[in-house]
Amino acid sequence: MSKKKRGKSRRGKGKGKGKGRSTGPQDYAIRRVRLPEEGELFGIVMRLLGDDRAVVKCMDGITRTGRIPGRMRKRIWIRQDDIVIVAPWDFQDAKADIVWRYTPGQVRFLEERGYLKL
Numbered sequence: 001m002s003k004k005k006r007g008k009s010r011r012g013k014g015k016g017k018g019k020g021r022s023t024g025p026q027d028y029a030i031r032r033v034r035l036p037e038e039g040e041l042f043g044i045v046m047r048l049l050g051d052d053r054a055v056v057k058c059m060d061g062i063t064r065t066g067r068i069p070g071r072m073r074k075r076i077w078i079r080q081d082d083i084v085i086v087a088p089w090d091f092q093d094a095k096a097d098i099v100w101r102y103t104p105g106q107v108r109f110l111e112e113r114g115y116l117k118l
Contacts, residue, residue, distance in 0.1 A: 033106050035115065036085050040099060042116060043086045045078060054078060056086055056096065059117070064088060064096040076101050083107050083116065 036042060043056040043066070052073055056066040066086050068078060078084065078101055085100040102110065110116045 033102075033109055034085070034100055040085050040087050041096075043084050043096075043098075045080055045082045045084060048078070048080060054098065056084065056098065058086060058088070058096070062088075062093065064094055066096050066098040068098050072098065072101075083110070 041058045041060060043058040043064070045054050045066070046057050046063070047055040049055060049065070052068040054066045054068065055063060057063050064086065066084070072078075078098065083102045084098050085102075086096040087099050088096040107116070
């Protein structure tokens with residue numbers, strides 16, 4: 001006969017810190033900074049609209065409605081005044097997909113190198 005383990009239930013506990021989970025300033029370390037490819041632009045999030053949409057002012061001067069795609073939802077939190085990469089739609093210029101969000105360290109790197117002209 002085997003005895004059952006008795007002890008505290010694990011239900012209700014957080015995931016905790018495991019491999020690959022880091023918190024604090026080391027999250028802002030610059031690894032490799034992604035630059036816009038052909039058909040993509042830098043943009044700044046002006047306002048969040050809800051329903052995974054945001055108003056983004058792009059570097060070409062046009063204000064677009066940006067859509068946060070499913071692969072970024074609940075993984076990458078986008079806030080007001082974040083620097084992002086957007087891909088404008090071919091058939092509707094007033095709308096775009098948000099492709100990438102930069103961390104504060106990456107934004108500093110881009111400003112020092114002259115990529116961002118804010």
